[in-house]
Amino acid sequence: MSSRVEVAGVSKLFNAGRPNEVQALSHITLAIEANEFVSLIGPSGCGKSTLLRCIAALTDATEGSITVAGKSAEQARVDQDYGMAFQKAGLFDWRTVAKNIELPLELMGWKKADRARRATEMLRLVQLDEFGDHRPAELSGGMQQRVAIARALSFEPSLLLMDEPFGALDEMTREHMQAELLRIWRSTDTTVVFVTHSIPEAVFLSTRVIVMSPRPGRIATEIRVDLGDRDDDTRQDPAFFKLVTEVREALRSVEDSAG
Amino acid sequence: MSFLHRTQNWSAPAIAGLLIAGVWEAALRITNPDFFILPAPSAIVASFFATFADVWEATRNTGYIVISGLIAGVIFGVIAALLVTRFRAANDTITPLAAAINAIPIIALAPIFNAWYGITSARSNQAVVMVLVFFPIFVNTARGLTEVESDQIELMRSYAASEWTITKEVRIPNALPFFFTALKLVSSVAVIAAIVAEYFGGRVDALGPLIIQNASSTRFDDAWAAVVAGSMLGLSLFGLASALEYLAMPWQRDLRGDS
Ligand SMILES: Nc1ncnc2c1ncn2[C@@H]1O[C@H](COP(=O)(O)OP(=O)(O)O)[C@@H](O)[C@H]1O
Ligand SMILES: [Mg+2]
Numbered sequence: 394m395s396s397r398v399e400v401a402g403v404s405k406l407f408n409a410g411r412p413n414e415v416q417a418l419s420h421i422t423l424a425i426e427a428n429e430f431v432s433l434i435g436p437s438g439c440g441k442s443t444l445l446r447c448i449a450a451l452t453d454a455t456e457g458s459i460t461v462a463g464k465s466a467e468q469a470r471v472d473q474d475y476g477m478a479f480q481k482a483g484l485f486d487w488r489t490v491a492k493n494i495e496l497p498l499e500l501m502g503w504k505k506a507d508r509a510r511r512a513t514e515m516l517r518l519v520q521l522d523e524f525g526d527h528r529p530a531e532l533s534g535g536m537q538q539r540v541a542i543a544r545a546l547s548f549e550p551s552l553l554l555m556d557e558p559f560g561a562l563d564e565m566t567r568e569h570m571q572a573e574l575l576r577i578w579r580s581t582d583t584t585v586v587f588v589t590h591s592i593p594e595a596v597f598l599s600t601r602v603i604v605m606s607p608r609p610g611r612i613a614t615e616i617r618v619d620l621g622d623r624d625d626d627t628r629q630d631p632a633f634f635k636l637v638t639e640v641r642e643a644l645r646s647v648e649d650s651a652g
Numbered sequence: 653m654s655f656l657h658r659t660q661n662w663s664a665p666a667i668a669g670l671l672i673a674g675v676w677e678a679a680l681r682i683t684n685p686d687f688f689i690l691p692a693p694s695a696i697v698a699s700f701f702a703t704f705a706d707v708w709e710a711t712r713n714t715g716y717i718v719i720s721g722l723i724a725g726v727i728f729g730v731i732a733a734l735l736v737t738r739f740r741a742a743n744d745t746i747t748p749l750a751a752a753i754n755a756i757p758i759i760a761l762a763p764i765f766n767a768w769y770g771i772t773s774a775r776s777n778q779a780v781v782m783v784l785v786f787f788p789i790f791v792n793t794a795r796g797l798t799e800v801e802s803d804q805i806e807l808m809r810s811y812a813a814s815e816w817t818i819t820k821e822v823r824i825p826n827a828l829p830f831f832f833t834a835l836k837l838v839s840s841v842a843v844i845a846a847i848v849a850e851y852f853g854g855r856v857d858a859l860g861p862l863i864i865q866n867a868s869s870t871r872f873d874d875a876w877a878a879v880v881a882g883s884m885l886g887l888s889l890f891g892l893a894s895a896l897e898y899l900a901m902p903w904q905r906d907l908r909g910d911s
Contacts, residue, residue, distance in 0.1 A: 451806050470812055477810045479803040487825040487903045496821070500811045528903050 397552055397584040398425040398448060403457035404609075405443050417443040419609035420457070427551070430578055430585045432595035432602045434640065436648055440610025441588040442556050448586065449477060449554050461552060473501065475552040476545030480560040482537035484529035484544075491516065491525035494544045501548060515543035518577060535566035539573070546577065553578075556588045568628075571597055575623060592644070596636045597623060604640065606647040613647040616640055691873040699873040700880060706862065711881045714859040717774055718846045718885065721781025722839065728782070729789030730831070736790075737797040737823065738815070753791075758784045759848050766853040773854065780849040785838045792834035796827025829904070832897035839889035847882055859885075 405418040417440040425431050433441045446452045448459055450466035461469035469475060476497075484493045491512040498508045516522050519539040521532075529537055538558060545553060559567045571594060578585055589595050595602045599618050606613040618636055620627055627633050673693040680692045691699075700707060761783065765776035800822055808818045850860020859882050866875035898905060 446806070449806075449810055451809055470810060473810075473812055475810065477807060479807070481801065481803050483801060483803045483807055485804070485822065485825070487828075487901070497811050500813055500817065530903075 397427045397429070397462060398423070398586065399460045400424070400444070400448065401458050401460075403444070403447060403454040403459060405440065405447060405452070406455045409455065416609035418447070418454075419611050421610065421612055422457075423603065423612060425584060425586060427584055428582065430575075430587065430598055430600045432587045432589055432599040433605060434589055434592065434595045434602060434644065435605030435610065435613075436607045436644070437590060439605045439607050441605060444605075444610065445554050445556050445586060445588055449475060469552075473497070473548060474550060475554050476548070476550040478538075478541045478545045478553070478555045478558045480557040482529070482534070482541040484537055484540055486529055488529075489525065490521070490527050490529060490532065490540050493529060493540055494547050497544065497548050511547055515547050518546070518580075519543045519573065533566075535562055535570060538562060538570060542574065542577070546581065546583070549581065551582065551584060553583050553585045555585065557590065558587075559594065560590070567594070568625075572623075572625070574598065579622075592637055592640050593628070593633075596620075596633060596640060597627065602636075602640055604643045604647060606650070614643050616643065691876055695873040696876040696880060699871075700877040703874055703877060707877055707881050709857055710859045710862045710878060711885055713774075713855060713857055714843070714846050714850065714882070715885055717777045717850075717854075717858065718781055718842045718889065721778040721846065722785050722842050722889070724778070725782040725785025725838070725842075726789050726835065729786045729834075730793055732786075732790045733793035733797055733827075734819070736794055738819070753787045758787075759845060762849040762852040765849075771853040772856070774858075776852075777846055777849040777854040777858075781842050781845050784845045785842055788834040788838050789831065792830040793827050796830030797823040799830075800826050828901050832893065832900070835893045836890055836897070839893040840886040843882055843886035843889065 400421050400423040403418055403421045404416070407413075407415040407417055421444060433444060435441055443452065447454045448461065448466060450459075450470040459466040462474050464472070464474075484490075485496070488496065491509070494512045494515050495503075495508040498511060503511070512525060513522075516525055519542060521536060521539055521543070524532065524536065524540075529540065532540065538561075542558065545555075559570050562570060574585075575598060577583075585598075587595075587598060589598075596618055602616045602618060604613045604615065605611065616636065616639055620630070620632060620636070677693045680690075759780065762776065762780050765779045769775040769779065797819070804822055805818060808822060813821070846858075847860045847863070850858045851864060854860070859878050862878045863875050863882075866872070866878065
């Protein structure tokens with residue numbers, strides 16, 4: 394089976410050749426299979442967002458190549474093969490909640506009735522059935538983030554790219570959203586690449602955790618997470634704690650080696 | 653309904669205005685001063701109706717200058733903002749340009765425009781209004797078009813949206829509050845600009861000349877009646893701009909919770 398995402402020898406220089414040159418990524422090679430849930434974790438500024446934006450073809454890699462679903466990253470962007478969610482929900486105030494979810498469908502030329510039906514389905518998926526006609530600003534932060542996820546999933550992309558989507562939420566909402574995301578991931582055929590700086594979050598969600606080293610971002614190590622299907626009890630599971638410790642030690646050693 | 657509801661905000665200034673007029677009237681009646689430079693409100697109101705035909709004609713002529721100059725300035729300002737934000741390179745020049753422009757006393761251009769268009773032509777007055785309106789509209793709209801969350805732009809790019817789609821779906825709605833702030837500002841300033849420009853030249857049957865003629869022949873109650881007409885013109889335009897703002901941004905209205 395071919396990888397969903399193939400990152401081969403990717404480096405990224407910002408402001409190349411200028412005095413403020415920054416090497417954000419150095420020779421990243423990474424293969425992500427279909428239906429994996431992969432987390433990227435690492436000290437802040439190590440290039441997690443940059444790597445995600447390279448995969449999304451929102452910025453070009455300086456060196457190396459990226460394929461998504463067998464095509465170039467740029468082609469995959471044009472074909473809308475992935476959905477995206479950021480730390481800020483990024484909903485548009487001038488659209489109702491339902492119309493926010495419909496936006497990508499509108500841009501893809503879906504018919505009005507189909508869009509409305511899909512928006513209703515997506516609202517049910519994120520358990521916001523009642524809120525289609527509300528304005529985003531009337532919703533809590535957690536609800537807004539659920540709408541953003543519904544929007545990212547509305548056109549059933551096979552790949553979901555998420556950059557610290559729960560970073561701004563309080564702990565309770567965050568755990569609830571994690572469970573919800575796992576439920577959605579299991580019930581749809583989606584591959585997820587998830588950037589986070591929370592160790593328990595990475596372990597709880599992922600099938601694989603990629604630990605990155607500080608600038609220039611490199612893959613330091615990767616840790617397989619074999620916890621099976623997760624629920625709230627997983628967070629009390631000794632196997633969960635063991636993996637959390639393992640990721641923490643990996644992170645500590647990359648930070649130490651950076652001095 | 654809700655627009656009328658909002659106009660209740662205007663009742664406080666209206667009451668304050670009436671109170672001031674009452675105190676002013678009472679003071680003049682009680683002290684009965686031997687001068688008429690500051691006529692009593694009752695005298696101004698009486699003069700307003702006595703000279704209504706002249707005042708009305710002058711207001712219509714000045715109103716035409718204000719509204720035509722306003723419309724031209726708004727159209728050019730918005731087009732310039734769209735062009736400048738479309739071509740990124742020009743973008744960095746907005747802020748310094750705006751600062752430089754703000755330092756120009758545009759009203760001081762009135763005699764120069766008179767020389768260009770002829771002393772009795774209303775064109776010079778329209779030109780003053782247009783130039784005065786242009787810059788705040790241009791600068792504010794350009795800011796609204798560019799001050800968009802970068803995540804929102806990236807999200808649109810992840811949908812393979814074209815630059816024009818991004819402008820239509822994100823930049824323009826984002827710019828509306830900025831635009832209307834400027835529109836409300838210029839709608840009253842435009843009346844002041846037109847009247848002051850009329851002091852220097854232009855058609856004689858407008859508010860500026862009417863105020864000058866009456867003041868120089870010591871008919872101060874008539875001069876004040878013309879000033880009152882000018883204020884009413886400014887207030888009407890401000891009210892119109894507020895109504896347009898209300899209609900153009902239903903999402904802001906919903907948030908006030910009075911829908
Ligand atoms: N557009 C940019 N221009 C210049 N430098 C950038 C840009 N984006 C990111 N960087 C730099 O690249 C490095 C990695 O950033 P980022 O990928 O955002 O890190 P992370 O998401 O892991 O916190 C940082 O040093 C950051 O300052
Ligand atoms: Mg980041």
